[in-house]
Amino acid sequence: MQLAIDELGYRPNITARNLRSGRTGVIGLLLPELSLSYFAELADDVIAEAERHGLFVLLEKSGGDRNRELAVLSSPRMQLTDGLIFSPLGMSQEDAHLLPLDYPLVLLGERIFGSQVDHVTMRNVEAARAATEFLIQGGRRRIAVIGAHLEEVVGSAALRLQGYRQALETAGIPFDPALVSYTTLWHRSNGAESMRALIASGVEFDAVFGLNDALTLGAMRALQEKGARVPEIAVIGFDDIEESQYAMPSLSSVDAGRGQIAAIAVDLLIRRIDEESGSRADPQEILVDFKVVARESTSDVSATARRI
Amino acid sequence: MQLAIDELGYRPNITARNLRSGRTGVIGLLLPELSLSYFAELADDVIAEAERHGLFVLLEKSGGDRNRELAVLSSPRMQLTDGLIFSPLGMSQEDAHLLPLDYPLVLLGERIFGSQVDHVTMRNVEAARAATEFLIQGGRRRIAVIGAHLEEVVGSAALRLQGYRQALETAGIPFDPALVSYTTLWHRSNGAESMRALIASGVEFDAVFGLNDALTLGAMRALQEKGARVPEIAVIGFDDIEESQYAMPSLSSVDAGRGQIAAIAVDLLIRRIDEESGSRADPQEILVDFKVVARESTSDVSATARRI
DNA sequence: GTGAAAGCGCTAACAA
């Protein structure tokens, strides 16, 4: 039988099979932007994980735009896929009710919590607090923050800032708003601009906590331009993207569990896809592990807060 | 009528439509690795371009492995897509006959030339020559190369090395094999290792041409670790990935036309998809434009070749 | 056991 199949070169028609079975074997992945290393690496992880389960990944990018996100969620395009892993950036908590419940969906990130949808995310507050505590243990007291978002309540920036403040509080260090620098986006250029502004403001600091690695690499570059030495000024980022270990000096960071997020998201999505349509299990909220990765940018050196 | 559609919430079944029409509205993109910035940025460009034409992108990664590339090419998975944009890395010229001719396919990159398949690529030789000439015009004579591949004839590394040699020849500078450093992969770590080996070899040089930006950023980092100053040692890369402008110092590079490659590849693929099955147009070989992007790493400074 | 038939939801062709 197999011989005959090979000989005649028979190829099953996947589309017909899909029509019949109601499945496509494809999952969607909706991310803000692939040129941000964090998301590129996340996509890599998701594709690898999906492949292990015999699934393919249809990749869409939203550019972080709420309308584009909504358009993708409601478009018939998504019928090509059995489910969607979605990392919102434009949409926020108030939009939670706009998430489809009749379609297998797994949320990532920090924009929407407590919806009726499975959600995998990192321990932003705890991980940011660990990063800040690590700097404090290294003797730093004037820790600048790069990448805060104005008036944000949920979202990565707000949560990580919260972790930072908790660490200060625990250590009895007063919070100084002058040390917090705001950006809209988290590209390297925003980090560099923020750092230049911070330096221009004349505020003293002995360490920098960047709310993601791309930002932080830009900030570290701007610091060095002004003649500041790292780790005399200690610098730590967040996400632990691959290039952080090749920066000059190599950048300390927090590995917030990206690989684990990808694996769990795919697993949860598959579970939803396989679910009998009548019996919808309760939505799960999953938090993954994190760890501080110490590199040269936080090597111990005598610390003195100062103007640069 | 539209009212009735909206009211009843009618959604056409895309799969049924696909079965009927023989089209899926999805194109495949097969790349080595998304965590390499060049490919992440290329994927971003392809997705954006596909979207402009109402198409979706199913992303697959090969890890640069020939067997995985062949597996994807011949697997029925690809029936989910109307065509494929493929950047081979494991497959090479001898495998050209294994490319399917009965399926819309556009090749990228430098591994396979002159096949019966549409091909979009950069002017590797000319662009590498331009980068090298740029260094020579800056007064450099001892230009190290990072990232050559042993015994490669076609492929990005070989072509770019060829451009380097042409530039030397035109300038009457003898080619010194001791200045050429070989790697297997083009990650940042390989660039750093190569540079350390080059320095350990004791050879004198006053400039570095890295065959891609990731390599070059790693090499620049290793240079600086040894106390060498850039641009006293001038450094130029290839690809002009986004982060090169934020390196310290910012890295000069060659923009070899990535965005144009994405746009043309999608256009060609659509043309193939729309082609009547009987009338297969001749395969096209398209070369895109390049330009040298000068940044701090090649700012003019007095150059003296030396041991580091 | 092997084989025929129905139907997934759409669209193109045809009939009224």
Next chain:
DNA sequence: TTGTTAGCGCTTTCAC
């Protein structure tokens, strides 16, 4: 114009 039907290629069911 409007309505009906056949068929895309698969899988599941039911009859033999």
